[in-house]
Amino acid sequence: xxxxxxxxxxxxxxxxxxxxxxxxLTAGLSHDDAxxxxxxxxxxxxxxxxxxxxxxxxGYLRRLAGGGARxxxxxxxxxxxxxxxxxxGDSALGVVIGPYAMRLAIAKAQTAxxxxxGVHNGGHFGAIGYFALLAARAGLVxxxxxxxxPSVVAPGSRQAVxxxxxxxxxxxxxxxxxxxxxxxxxxxxxxxxxxxxxxxxPIPNNWIVGLxxxxxxxxxxxxxxASLVPAGSYKGxxxxxLVETLSGLLSGAAVTHEIASWMTTGADQPTRHGAGFVAxxxxxxxxxxxxxxxxxxxxxxxxxxxPAAGVERIVVPxxxxxxHQRRVAETGVTFSADVAExxxxxxxxxxxxxxxxxxxx
Amino acid sequence: xxxxxxxxxxxxxxxxxxxxxxxxLTAGLSHDDAxxxxxxxxxxxxxxxxxxxxxxxxGYLRRLAGGGARxxxxxxxxxxxxxxxxxxGDSALGVVIGPYAMRLAIAKAQTAxxxxxGVHNGGHFGAIGYFALLAARAGLVxxxxxxxxPSVVAPGSRQAVxxxxxxxxxxxxxxxxxxxxxxxxxxxxxxxxxxxxxxxxPIPNNWIVGLxxxxxxxxxxxxxxASLVPAGSYKGxxxxxLVETLSGLLSGAAVTHEIASWMTTGADQPTRHGAGFVAxxxxxxxxxxxxxxxxxxxxxxxxxxxPAAGVERIVVPxxxxxxHQRRVAETGVTFSADVAExxxxxxxxxxxxxxxxxxxx
Numbered sequence: 203x204x205x206x207x208x209x210x211x212x213x214x215x216x217x218x219x220x221x222x223x224x225x226x227l228t229a230g231l232s233h234d235d236a237x238x239x240x241x242x243x244x245x246x247x248x249x250x251x252x253x254x255x256x257x258x259x260x261g262y263l264r265r266l267a268g269g270g271a272r273x274x275x276x277x278x279x280x281x282x283x284x285x286x287x288x289x290x291g292d293s294a295l296g297v298v299i300g301p302y303a304m305r306l307a308i309a310k311a312q313t314a315x316x317x318x319x320g321v322h323n324g325g326h327f328g329a330i331g332y333f334a335l336l337a338a339r340a341g342l343v344x345x346x347x348x349x350x351x352p353s354v355v356a357p358g359s360r361q362a363v364x365x366x367x368x369x370x371x372x373x374x375x376x377x378x379x380x381x382x383x384x385x386x387x388x389x390x391x392x393x394x395x396x397x398x399x400x401x402x403x404p405i406p407n408n409w410i411v412g413l414x415x416x417x418x419x420x421x422x423x424x425x426x427x428a429s430l431v432p433a434g435s436y437k438g439x440x441x442x443x444l445v446e447t448l449s450g451l452l453s454g455a456a457v458t459h460e461i462a463s464w465m466t467t468g469a470d471q472p473t474r475h476g477a478g479f480v481a482x483x484x485x486x487x488x489x490x491x492x493x494x495x496x497x498x499x500x501x502x503x504x505x506x507x508x509p510a511a512g513v514e515r516i517v518v519p520x521x522x523x524x525x526h527q528r529r530v531a532e533t534g535v536t537f538s539a540d541v542a543e544x545x546x547x548x549x550x551x552x553x554x555x556x557x558x559x560x561x562x563x
Numbered sequence: 564x565x566x567x568x569x570x571x572x573x574x575x576x577x578x579x580x581x582x583x584x585x586x587x588l589t590a591g592l593s594h595d596d597a598x599x600x601x602x603x604x605x606x607x608x609x610x611x612x613x614x615x616x617x618x619x620x621x622g623y624l625r626r627l628a629g630g631g632a633r634x635x636x637x638x639x640x641x642x643x644x645x646x647x648x649x650x651x652g653d654s655a656l657g658v659v660i661g662p663y664a665m666r667l668a669i670a671k672a673q674t675a676x677x678x679x680x681g682v683h684n685g686g687h688f689g690a691i692g693y694f695a696l697l698a699a700r701a702g703l704v705x706x707x708x709x710x711x712x713p714s715v716v717a718p719g720s721r722q723a724v725x726x727x728x729x730x731x732x733x734x735x736x737x738x739x740x741x742x743x744x745x746x747x748x749x750x751x752x753x754x755x756x757x758x759x760x761x762x763x764x765p766i767p768n769n770w771i772v773g774l775x776x777x778x779x780x781x782x783x784x785x786x787x788x789a790s791l792v793p794a795g796s797y798k799g800x801x802x803x804x805l806v807e808t809l810s811g812l813l814s815g816a817a818v819t820h821e822i823a824s825w826m827t828t829g830a831d832q833p834t835r836h837g838a839g840f841v842a843x844x845x846x847x848x849x850x851x852x853x854x855x856x857x858x859x860x861x862x863x864x865x866x867x868x869x870p871a872a873g874v875e876r877i878v879v880p881x882x883x884x885x886x887h888q889r890r891v892a893e894t895g896v897t898f899s900a901d902v903a904e905x906x907x908x909x910x911x912x913x914x915x916x917x918x919x920x921x922x923x924x
Contacts, residue, residue, distance in 0.1 A: 281848055285646040286676035288848055315647035318677040318843060343808060356865055358874035363865050371805050373812075381808075383801035415871020434795035440744035440880040441802075443861075444732050447704060447742075451734075451857050452845055458864060482679060484813055487642055487649055496812050500804075503819060504717055504724050510776020513719035519801040 211542035214534040217559040218256065219244045221545075225259060225552040229266040230273030235298045242297040246329040247535050249523035251384075253393030254329035257541045259548040261465055262295060262326075267551075268469025270462075271295050271325050277302045285314035288453060289321045293472040296327035300346070304333040304479045308340050311481035320453025324348070324475040326464035331370040331384025331520075337481045338372035338380035341490055345371045345480040349449040351461045354388045354430040357439055360415035362429035364458065366391055367445035372520070376494035378501045382520030387442040388430035395424045400540045448478030572903035575895040578920040579617060580605045582906075586620060586913040590627040591634030596659045603658040607690040608896050610884035612745075614754030615690035618902045620909040622826055623656060623687075628912075629830025631823075632656050632686050638663045646675035649814060650682045654833040657688035661707070665694040665840045669701050672842035681814025685709075685836040687825035692731040692745025692881075698842045699733035699741035702851055706732045706841040710810040712822045715749045715791040718800055721776035723790035725819065727752055728806035733881070737855035739862045743881030748803040749791035756785045761901050809839030 213221065222240035231239065239262075247255030265271035275294030279287050287306055291299040303319045310317035327333075327348040337344020350365030368391070370384035386392075389409050398405045398421035407417040410428040418428055432438035450457035455476020462473040484493040507516045537545060549556045574582065583601035592600065600623075608616030626632035636655030640648050648667055652660040664680045671678035688694075688709040698705025711726030729752070731745035747753075750770050759766045759782035768778040771789040779789055793799035811818035816837020823834040845854040868877045898906060910917045 283676050283847065285678075286848060314675065315644050316677055316679040316841070317646075343813065345805075356868055356877045358870050359865075359868035359877045360871050361868050363868050363877075371808075373804070373808050381804055383798075383805070385798050385801065411871070415869075415874070433798050436880065437744075437746050437794055437799070440732075440746065443734070443742055443880065444706075444744070446861065447732075447734050447858075451854065451861070452704065452843060454849065457857070457861060480677070482813060486644065487647060488815065493812065496818070497808075500807065500812070500818060504720075507717055507720035507722050507724050508776075509719050510721050510772070513776070516717045516720045516724075518717075519797065519804065 210536065211545060211556075211560070212534050212536045213559055215244065215248060215531055218247060218535055221549070221554065221556075221559045222256060222259065224554055225263060225548055228552045228554070229263055231266075231298070232274075235294070238301050239295050239297045242300070242328050242332045245332055248527040248530055250526035251329055251523070252538060252541050253391060253397060255541070256548070257544045258326070258328060260544050260551060263548055263551045264469050265325070265464065266295070270467070270469050270471045270473065277321070279306070285310055285317045287319045289319055291321050291324040293323050293325065296325035296348070296475060296477070299324050300327050300330065300333040300477065301336060303477065304336045304344060304346065304481065307479040307481040308337055308342055308344070311342055311483040312486070315486040316480065316482045318452075319479040320448075320455070321477040321479070322453050322455035322474070323472065324455065324477050325473050326350075326475060327477055329384055330368050330477070331372070331382055333479060334370040334372035334384070335380060335382055338374040338382070341374050341483070341485065341494075343371070343373050343482040343484070345369075346477065347445040347448045348477040349446050349455065349457060349461065349475060351463050352458050353392055353425060354432055354439075354442060355411055355415070357432065357435045358415070360411070360413055364439070364442045364446060365461070366430060367442040367449070369441060369445050373497055374494060375497040375501060376491070377498050379524040380520060381497070381501070381518050382523065385433070387433050387438045387445060389433050389438075390430070392425065392430060395421050395430070397540060399424065445478075448480075450476035453478060571897065572906060572921070573895050573897045574920055576605065576609060576892055579608060579896055582910070582915065582917075582920045583617060583620065585915055586624065586909055589913045589915070590624055592627075592659070593635075596655070599662050600656055600658045603661070603689050603693045606693055609888040609891055611887035612690055612884070613899060613902050614752060614758060616902070617909070618905045619687070619689060621905050621912060624909060624912045625830050626686070626825065627656070631828070631830050631832045631834065638682070640667070646671055646678045648680045650680055652682050652685040654684050654686065657686035657709070657836060657838070660685050661688050661691065661694040661838065662697060664838065665697045665705060665707065665842065668840040668842040669698050669703055669705075672703055672844040673847070676847040677841065677843045679813070680840040681809075681816070682838040682840070683814050683816035683835070684833065685816065685838050686834050687711075687836060688838055690745055691729050691838070692733070692743055694840060695731040695733035695745070696741060696743055699735040699743070702735050702844070702846065702855075704732070704734050704843040704845070706730075707838065708806040708809045709838040710807050710816065710818060710822065710836060712824050713819050714753055714786060715793055715800075715803060716772055716776070718793065718796045719776070721772070721774055725800070725803045725807060726822070727791060728803040728810070730802060730806050734858055735855060736858040736862060737852070738859050740885040741881060742858070742862070742879050743884065746794070748794050748799045748806060750794050750799075751791070753786065753791060756782050756791070758901060760785065809841075811837035814839060
């Protein structure tokens with residue numbers, strides 16, 4: 203049966219992964235690359251970060267069809283040392299380049315203790331927490347950064363000067379899931395404003411400023427007539443500059459206006475995003491088990507803090523996401539209307555029938 | 564002449580540096596260490612960061628006299644590789660250990676490309692932007708982090724779980740001064756609340772929460788009956804956990820309640836603060852001049868952004884501080900009442916006569 207556009211949509215995690223992989227295969231990716239790209243998007247949906255999951259698929263398929271993102275693009279090392287590498291992303295999908303680059307950083311850090319990998323000729327990198335998590339799964343501390351077209355004002359400016367420039371890190375633990383933070387350095391990522399715009403909802407007045415540099419709660423102004431606000435004003439702005447340094451300036455990638463929009467630039471054009479990856483291996487200078495036990499101890503301390511009235515429990519970053527993942531492993535992922543629409547559009551673009559994937563019920 | 568406690572106080576920058584150096588010499592520091600410690604504190608006052616300048620001197624002298632901070636402490640490398648080192652701070656002053664550790668990170672990064680140095684047995688590290696700036700002055704990107712006793716709540720908790728855990732970075736430029744950000748990951752550093760408390764002023768209600776976990780504007784509650792709020796809620800909290808990882812967990816230093824207060828713990832006790840230092844040298848894989856030109860270009864772009872009504876100009880992090888430094892080089896540093904009081908107390912503790920340093924006029 204073919205679902206109508208208005209029908210709700212729910213997929214098991216396995217079906218979601220199969221759908222994503224099949225879509226990337228029809229777009230010309232290798233089996234390995236399709237599985238990698240599918241894993242990055244699926245994990246975002248499993249974590250409940252619906253702005254960065256399968257919702258991105260139609261845009262990615264469009265660029266793959268146009269050639270701006272190269273289905274057969276192969277990230278490669280341009281130059282390297284024992285503790286660093288520069289990677290040419292070859293305009294592959296960012297979600298294919300990112301795992302390649304972080305795995306390289308991990309391998310180098312396992313010998314050097316710390317390693318930096320800078321990427322140029324990248325694409326939209328999706329939810330970059332995935333890359334940081336690769337390090338934590340291998341027992342290392344991982345940090346990932348990416349740049350993007352300007353959409354965020356400097357404190358006091360009318361116009362955007364930097365991208366939302368996400369920063370993510372992950373720290374491995376022993377008994378606990380890793381600590382995992384993935385955040386835009388704007389108050390919220392642009393995707394949340396697009397979502398409010400699509401749903402016709404007002405937004406808090408610290409999310410965007412209009413062309414006059416004044417706060418607005420009208421999501422409809424973004425992005426043509428408004429820009430995002432840096433998180434915590436000068437603190438988020440300053441961190442976004444550090445992210446631009448790690449992602450673009452040190453890697454030789456495009457920065458600010460040199461980057462093309464993965465959404466609005468012609469699908470035949472590369473976007474030239476940059477990204478930075480840092481891995482640190484505590485086992486190079488100490489005992490990994492002792493390190494993991496200290497991380498567990500710190501998480502236990504934080505869990506034991508008394509909550510304020512109305513707060514159920516105190517969590518560390520990533521905990522809500524891992525909880526969400528456990529839940530949807532049982533229930534499947536239910537998509538909101540805007541995401542369901544994107545899934546149906548992607549199915550059409552890829553020539554796939556959603557009824558082959560949809561959960562019963 | 565001896566100034567009365569109520570008199571205003573102004574020192575030339577040279578006199579301030581001489582006063583700080585003499586005070587550290589009388590406390591038993593070597594000439595090199597006294598000059599280093601004086602430079603860290605003086606720069607904070609030159610930058611207009613009065614909470615982290617000479618105001619810290621009485622507390623530092625107290626610990627040096629008690630032995631908890633060791634006047635003859637010698638930071639030393641415990642273990643190292645080409646891209647990393649672990650440093651035992653030997654309970655020297657944090658402002659003596661920090662420059663040692665960052666210089667080590669710089670030297671390693673000049674060959675390895677990137678380096679991490681973790682410090683344990685440290686002390687209060689003062690304004691850690693100084694350490695990041697050392698890297699930028701050598702043409703490298705520098706990142707510095709430090710931990711401290713718990714004073715900041717987790718989102719939703721009643722009690723403090725992490726320190727203000729400052730994060731600083733510096734990026735060298737060509738025509739422009741370096742980009743320099745030095746920030747606490749609480750909404751404001753504890754020093755600002757102490758200052759408001761001393762002056763009897765109310766504070767914005769996003770600086771502290773009381774023991775019930777609810778916001779308060781009464782600075783008098785801090786620190787006995789209130790804790791600081793993380794900057795941007797979960798974003799600042801998450802970054803503070805990254806800082807704890809880089810400063811304490813990876814370095815083998817004390818974390819959270821293992822750390823002693825540099826202000827209230829007995830002066831004969833070491834405080835065991837931890838810190839982390841990362842340096843990245845763009846010249847290892849590219850042309851330094853080209854890198855610096857790209858940084859200049861980014862700063863130029865940001866300067867060219869149109870300001871909102873009422874905003875004079877758009878700046879990058881550190882610009883206000885370097886402007887302040889240029890001004891006080893001409894005018895000298897004028898201290899507010901609370902800092903002037905600390906200077907007089909320090910002079911008394913060190914057996915120095917302020918009239919030997921004070922500017923005429």
